[in-house]
Amino acid sequence: MGINPGSARYYRILAGLYLPFHFCLFTKPTNKSNMSNNSNDKKTNNTFYEWQDFKTNIVKASEAVPDSSLRGRRFLDRVDRWFRKLDGVTLRYIPENYHPFIQAGAIANFMFVVAVITGFALLIWYSPSVHYAYDSVVSMSDKPYTAELIRSLHRYSSDAFMLFVLFHAFKVFFAGRFSGSRWLAWITGIIAVLLIWFDGWLGYWLVWDERAAMIATGTAKMIDVLPIFAEPLKASFLTDDSFNSVLFLIVFFMHMLIPIAFGIAIWLHVARLNKPAFITNRNFSILLLGSLVIVSLLFPADVEGPADLMSAPENVTIDYFYLLPLILTERLQGGTLWLIFLVGFIAVSSVPWIMKRQKEDTQPVIDEIKCNGCTQCFHDCPYNAISMVPREKGNPKKSEFVANIDPSICVSCGICVGSCDPVAVEYPNLSPWEIRSKIDKWLDEENRTLEGQFIAFVCGNSAGSLLTIDSETGECKEMPGYLVATLPCAGWVHPTLIERALKKGAEGVLVSGCESDPDFRLGADWLGDRIEGERHPEFRKDRYEVDRILYLKLDKPDFSKFLTEAQQFRGSREKENR
The missing domain is CATH 1.20.810.10 (Cytochrome Bc1 Complex; Chain C)
Structure with a gap:
């Protein structure tokens, strides 16, 4: 035969x-700004270890992702970056x-x-x-x-x-x-x-x-x-x-x-x-x-x-x-x-x-007493893990039904946290109350290290996944002037959290989400719609300037571009306030 x-x-x-x-795979434009970005990265790497020696709560932004404990995660990430780079190059055309x-x-x-x-x-x-x-x-x-x-x-x-x-x-x-x-x-x-x-x-x-x-x-x-x-x-x-x-x-x-x-x-x-x-x-x-x-x-x-x-x-x-x-x-x-x-x-x-290592439970649960039965999380969940069930606790006059999360379906993306006005979703590893307290502490006048402080909410699957952060203070060597909080998904961010940071004195707020084929599907899109006022809960444009928000949708291979745009945003805001 x-x-x-x-x-x-x-x-x-x-x-x-x-x-x-397919020709796009072999044509990647090179310009002076990219060359300068690479040189900036080298400078950052040279001084990073000196900065790290004085820190005790160092974490990678990618650790905020629920499946970060997979065996062979580093190898998977390397190959995944090539897939996303392929997506990014071809998306230009x-x-x-x-x-x-x-x-x-x-x-x-x-x-x-x-x-x-x-x-x-x-x-x-x-x-x-x-x-x-x-x-x-x-x-x-x-x-x-x-x-x-x-x-x-x-x-x-x-x-x-x-x-x-x-x-x-x-x-x-x-x-x-x-x-x-x-x-x-x-x-x-x-x-x-x-x-x-x-x-x-x-x-x-x-x-x-x-x-x-x-x-x-x-x-x-x-x-x-x-x-x-x-x-x-x-x-x-x-x-x-x-x-x-x-x-x-x-x-x-x-x-x-x-x-x-x-x-x-x-x-x-x-x-x-x-x-x-x-x-x-x-x-x-x-x-x-x-x-x-x-x-x-x-x-x-x-x-x-x-x-x-x-x-x-x-x-x-x-x-x-x-x-x-x-x-x-x-x-x-x-x-x-x-x-x-x-x-x-x-x-x-x-x-x-x-390939999955044992890890503590990260799936959110609903506080039935706080839930007002608005159904927003039910509509926003990308995986149909939320259903509305008859209320058993709390005031029955508030609503007849409350949200319920099925743990056998939930993937712990946290998008329901960003949907919930009464903060009734309890996310074990990243409580919205804990993040609010951190933001308040970071922006407190007695704790401020800079006159114009910026806050960054970074998705662990986005271009900011390589950031190394002091989880206690929010300081990040790669992003001077920013205090960084890491998230499982950009959709975790509720607009009131952005508003709170601006109200407490943040000069600007940066949010980093995925661009193409997000790991948690609709989360990055939902947040964009909320900021634009096209989806509930909406960012209140009548109270806060949208220009003070930068929402970056970039994938993992675009780390240099992410850093460049973050610093340009900071520079433009500081220049405007002079």
């Missing part, structure tokens, strides 16, 4: 059409709603829909019989703008699905978004990918060409290890005449029904999300479909020679997204194949538990 890697040519074409911006890297999950779902529709359309020409299947597929090439085009769309959309879903999975893994309550999304995602892979494996079987014969014998080798059939299944593939047509029909119906199971898995995958981006928007979908059509017309899906069970095929090209196991099935026994599969499945499925 010979396997030819030549089929990889259409992957390069597919990637080129979907990712026309491509809007977020059309961004293949950020919308990878939605693109995968769109490709699945295309594959399902084209699969049903192929039934017009395809004959699900072992005796006529191959001829019906070959005859499609006589209809290049109907049958052949639809078959090519079916194949390339299936490949594109696997391409984007794997990219999405790698991004999620290196961002650490699989631990705690997110285990369900991780497990259902794995199951969904396996279902589609197996469906693609069976789909190639239905062509009944040389590849299909290899798939059939490889499948039989694994099934014969299991005590299912009285007679070995591989006996059905000894000669062309011995193949059972009923078995071929079973494969056909399995191929048609597996997408239903996939749909259930995807529903469970996003069931805990509030406003999930399940599929791409209309314009982006048209663009993707157009790309598929171009690839399909230029490079129609191929077909090998007819299946011949009496001889070993030679120089067969394979689709590596679905047929890579053929390399193993031709060389290993069924028991060994099962061992590889089970060990791999258990290892990948166990990631949420293997």
